[in-house]
Amino acid sequence: MELLDIAEKFNVLIYRRKYGNGFRPHFSMRINEVDFHIDSSPGKGFTIITHAHSDHHGLRNLKNLRAIASQETATILSAISDERYRGMIHSIGERLNLKGIRINTYNTGHIDGSTAYFFRDNGILVTGDVKDFSHLPRCDVLITEATYGHPSYVFEDEVERVIEAARLGVELGAYPVGKAQRVARILSENEIGFKASGKIKKICDALGIEHSDGEARIVSPREVSDGYVLSAQRFYRKRIVFSDHIDYRGIVELVDYCNPEYVLFYHGNPTEKLIHEVEEMGVKALTLRDIKIHL
Numbered sequence: 001m002e003l004l005d006i007a008e009k010f011n012v013l014i015y016r017r018k019y020g021n022g023f024r025p026h027f028s029m030r031i032n033e034v035d036f037h038i039d040s041s042p043g044k045g046f047t048i049i050t051h052a053h054s055d056h057h058g059l060r061n062l063k064n065l066r067a068i069a070s071q072e073t074a075t076i077l078s079a080i081s082d083e084r085y086r087g088m089i090h091s092i093g094e095r096l097n098l099k100g101i102r103i104n105t106y107n108t109g110h111i112d113g114s115t116a117y118f119f120r121d122n123g124i125l126v127t128g129d130v131k132d133f134s135h136l137p138r139c140d141v142l143i144t145e146a147t148y149g150h151p152s153y154v155f156e157d158e159v160e161r162v163i164e165a166a167r168l169g170v171e172l173g174a175y176p177v178g179k180a181q182r183v184a185r186i187l188s189e190n191e192i193g194f195k196a197s198g199k200i201k202k203i204c205d206a207l208g209i210e211h212s213d214g215e216a217r218i219v220s221p222r223e224v225s226d227g228y229v230l231s232a233q234r235f236y237r238k239r240i241v242f243s244d245h246i247d248y249r250g251i252v253e254l255v256d257y258c259n260p261e262y263v264l265f266y267h268g269n270p271t272e273k274l275i276h277e278v279e280e281m282g283v284k285a286l287t288l289r290d291i292k293i294h295l
């Protein structure tokens with residue numbers, strides 16, 4: 001019901017594409033006959049890649065001339081695939097006009113290149129994953145993530161512990177796309193040299209992150225033997241809390257900040273508690289399960 005209300009009020013059809021017994025990843029929107037597939041596989045119309053993490057499906061769009069990504073997202077996708085990204089590229093902050101649909105772009109601070117897309121004539125903001133929402137605009141329909149949508153996830157990044165461990169030469173396990181670059185920058189700023197190899201080195205080089213060789217080591221989480229994994233996920237035995245995402249409180253604050261009429265959680269783990277909390281704020285909350293239009 002609510003999605004039909006949104007369709008009428010904001011001139012947008014929100015739908016999912018059927019595929020086999022299920023759906024294509026995430027969802028799609030149709031605005032003035034133009035289709036936008038969000039963090040999904042290619043299709044008729046445009047595919048928006050909010051950032052280069054694999055669960056947002058950028059690599060599926062390497063050859064898609066109608067893929068849309070920021071310069072940094074394109075650089076990362078090309079670096080990890082050894083193939084050139086062929087889609088459309090924008091800088092973050094640039095205003096786009098796609099077949100008459102006007103879109104503003106904003107940084108979400110999640111990883112290098114992570115971008116929120118604001119369909120400003122319709123009041124619809126698609127954020128992708130978020131670490132810092134302070135640059136985002138107010139909107140009517142907020143379409144966002146809930147990776148830490150469970151109320152038990154309340155955390156602060158332990159940046160000092162990262163620096164301390166790096167100084168001691170302890171292995172730092174960081175996901176190669178995104179988190180490893182954030183660590184690399186923190187170490188560089190603190191004049192701590194480090195070693196990195198494989199994908200981590202490739203992406204740091206492609207993005208021009210300068211560093212000196214030193215005792216600290218950045219490795220992927222599965223390569224950690226005696227060090228720490230940098231993550232807010234509790235299943236890592238030895239970890240330093242260090243996340244690319246807002247925590248549970250952050251999600252609630254993001255909704256409050258953007259002050260929408262509706263929020264659609266399209267990625268992650270929106271719990272009943274989160275839905276309830278958001279609705280208490282007077283915002284109608286939806287998840288992908290509420291999308292009943294399947295094309």
Ligand SMILES: [Zn+2]
Binds near residue numbers: 051129
């Ligand atoms: Zn992500």
